[in-house]
Amino acid sequence: MRVGLTLYGSLDEQSGGFRYDRKLVEGLRAAGDTVELVELPWRAYHRGLLDNGSRSLRQRLDVAVDVMLQDELAHPSLVRTNRTLSYPIVSVVHHLRASEPRRLTPLYRAVERRYLDTVDAAVCNSQTTESVVTDLGVDRTVVAPPAGDRFDPEISHRDIDERAREDPLRIVFVGNITPRKGLDTLVDGVAAADADIALTVVGSPADGDHVEAVRTNVRERGLSDCVSFAGRLSDDELAATLDASHVLAVPSRYEGFGIVYLEGMSYGLPALASRAGGAGDLVTDxxxxxxxxPDDPAAIARELERFATDRDRLAAMGRAARDRYEAHPDWAETTARVRRLLADVAGTTGVSA
Structure with a gap:
């Protein structure tokens, strides 16, 4: 098949969504498909909506493909432009803005509904995302979750058991530091917990005001000795940090899937996650x-205290997390699911899994 992929930014960017797109392109090419990238400049939301009257954008999208994949993140620039395109379109939906509790959520929901009305099908990263997408009117979907094999470490149940006995309780937060990721709530939970805890925060300060507010809260609560900000780490540095931790805590206000939980589980780390969104597809409470x-620091404090005081439970959950990681579909299975949908939408034949 001749496949296109339209997205904001560069395929080389480092978030979980871009990693998903990158691995999907690699898998399609390995299966013999050609993939043409259409990388659009990052836009503020209102600026992206103005793109829909752009002749140059229309010309950039005039490519010879059997089917076009579009990262849903770029929907502001495509919501009207799509109606002028001649090829079938499949949206790759990692996370819908309409699912987040925001001031402008009604606007986002209206625009995303109109965008999804222009696509022929959708690839969804979780059953939760699929449910939201179908509620917005798309009836042709496939759930193709990301694999969590970024590190794929060698770690045994015995390693997990031995690590669980070590003090203090080591918590790691991994993600771009934005209000949605819930770091502020996590810090409040650490402050309220009656336990010896060390929290390492890994991630880029994507929202400067939010980061400064969190740092100020850490100082004012006297947590500077137990909360450290590591910034963005290399893969090797992140791997070492995960290997040395007990729990991965990212209590997001919403996640479409949360590949970081799966990456933590590869190291035998139980996840402390929010019930909002797709985390429940992956982890079992x-x-x-x-x-x-979401936004419940008291609940976070209780769970941290349980992890700290019941190390047998911590070890058992770590072993179960590792086992769940090993049972998760790999990228080959994810790519096969997507290729079957693409072939069906494009009307091509002879595509095998």
């Missing part, structure tokens, strides 16, 4: 994770 409501 009380078995491989502790799920809390």
């Amino acid at each position: 009380g078995e491989t994770s502790a799920l809390v409501e």
Whole structure:
């Protein structure tokens, strides 16, 4: 097949969504498909909407493909432009703005509904995302979750058991530091917990005001000795940090999937995650994770205290997390699911899994 992929920014960017797109392109090419990239400049939301009257954008999208994949993140620039395109379109949906509790959520929902009305099908990273997409009117979908094999470490149940006995309880947060990721709530939970805890924050300061507010809260609560900001780490540095941790805590206000939980599980780390969004597709409360409501630092404090005081439970959940990681579909299976949908939408034949 001749496949296109339209996205904002560069395929080489480092977030989980871009890694998904990159691995999908690699898989399609390995299967013999040609993939043409259409990389659009990053836009503020209102500026992206103005792109829909752009002749140059229309010309950039005039490519010879059997089917075009579009990263849904670029939907502001495509919501009207799509109606002028001649090829079938499949949207890759990692995360819908309409799913987040924002001031402008009604606007985002209206625009995303109109965008999804222009596509022929959607690739969804979780069953939760698929449910939201179908509610917005798309009836042709496939759930193709990302694999979490970024590190794929060698770690045994015995390693997990031995690490669980070590003090203090080592918590790691991994993600771009934005309000949606819930670092502020996590810090409040650490402050309220009656336990010896060391929290390492890994991630780029994507929202400067939010980062400064969190740092100020850490100082004012006297947490500077137990909360450290590592910034963005190389893969080797992040791997070492995950290997040395006990729990991965990212209590997001919403996640479409949350590949970081799976990457933590590869190291036998139970997840402390929010019930909002797709995390529940991947982690099981009380078995491989502790799920809390968004914006509930008291619940976070209780779960951290349980991890700190019951190390047998911590070890058991770590073993279960590692086992769940090993049972998760790999990129080959994800790519095969997507290729079957693309072939169906494009009307091509002879595509095998």
